[in-house]
Amino acid sequence: MLNEQQLSRLIYRLVDPTLEVTLEETEGIIAIQVLPPDKAFIHLALADPEYQTEAFTKNLKEMVGEFGFQHIELELSYLPQEVIDRIEHLHDNILSENKETTFIAIASGKGGVGKSTVAANLAVALAKQGQNVGLLDADIYGFSIPFLLGLTEPPQKAGGRIIPASAHGIKTISMDYFIGQDEPVIWRGPMLGKMIKMFLEEVDWGDLDYLLIDLPPGTGDVALDMHALLPSCHEIIVTTPHQAAAQVALRAGYMARKNGHPLLGVIENMAYLPIHGERLEIFGTGGGRTVADKLAIPLIAQLEIAQPNQNAPHFVDAIYQDDEPLGKAYRKLAENLTERFSV
Template structure:
């Protein structure tokens, strides 16, 4: 016999497509009517624009209700009122639903998320490319990954990943956009592409803090932060806000670039942050013969890693993704996992996992 209790227990298996929380706890199920084996449901969606997500959502609801014996299922969808959205936003901000542990903030001291700041001494060395592909490689291995594009002036992550969708807003709460299994937030979602961001330090700090505290982040294993080049305001803010964050330094083989990148590494060391290692980008050109041509010289990043007493993690060759080999969706900086570059970024992800897992084990013992 079908009962409301049995229906609600079944519906707890259904996740809201964007929030990834069950629709019963989110109060999306508004009414249930049962007549023999026929079920009528009224549900309130956060927004109307679900498209393909809504189709999968409906299919999952019908699947779980059929599994408990329903023969006929009728679904009626409405959109949440502003009051319902505001109530949901407050619930997400202040309850266990929204948190990695017991509090609403991603920066909760008990959070199990590993924060990794990717930095460089100067621009143009491929720091964002490394961040994006490391994030995708981690997600491909099944980890829950977030990415904050903290380069407020020079944001590039949405374009690199081919993201054209805007974040969903629930009252004053922002939901990150997901692509390739990575949840992303960037200034690029809120600013017109042709308009420069002309802000002073205080506004940068407020925006950065909003990316952490005003955005709904579900449980994450890794949060990657693409820092602007150099050691300016945002890098200082990250060091203050996330003292337990770990760092990856990106450089090129050129001696000048590695000397400048050393400043970013020294900043991390002075703030007692763990250096995961150095990534050397644009290391060489891989010729058709299989030989390597070192256009920008050799050993710059190796010397950098040695001077910082850390590891040279990987050397990434010069190149660009072959978009004919997979559905790129205009993600001009994302490499297919089976390409030469994709395999190198997979190796980088493996090393990051091993190093961060070891660090967590040491912290637990202490």
């Protein structure tokens, strides 16, 4: 027969029917007493002892009875309100029904097309318009958002929640903060899914207008997990003008559509290099238009190749200033997005 400590560990696994968290999280065991030869007295606290009590009691007695207890006396009390408030706060996350956040994933078929740079600059442009913006770096193997934003300080932890790092008026979280410097990420599918789930459920994003998600290239485990976790997510496809990149980018678009996520449009990045008033198309032509036409969605931008102004105040190697051509292009993209979602 179990002793009181062992019985406590067993009962801690049960879930409070109202809060939907374990009794270990609520610290819901008030008292347990084992009375030989086969009796147990159990006093628990629940958020609402009258909600689904019959099912909860039946489950508890069946579980405890399997360990030789023939007589089980159960007493239920109310959890203190401050405990309920704490638990509800911990489980109020970006996916909660009361949130009105618009999710926008930035996707590409392959790496090297500038997807993360697009995600970072679009997030900054939205923030400059007064939007509350978060940027989730879901590229677990190829994370780069902290570097692109010039972030050096890691996120903090408070009240059991992860507080995202901030830069350029946006909140951000990344795998970069959870591994050692230059350490490779060697994880398989289930671990990747847990990390993405943590980024959504355990990060205190607050009340965001937009959460941009920098997806890894391709249609692998992370993209699948993200599509499964998010109830509704719009998507932007990034490609270069090269036809090979376009063909691979199409797969990302087909995957989003298969999962019921609306496609906002295509961004053709590195479309041309401006030289003396001319456009040098060093990566070919037509890739963005190919993707847009085959997916029957608009080509929303063709972005030039340019280095951010290194003499600008608060210079960061990947963020364009408002007076630069690309800064203006991202501002226009952000304006179009906010106009679309404000209707």
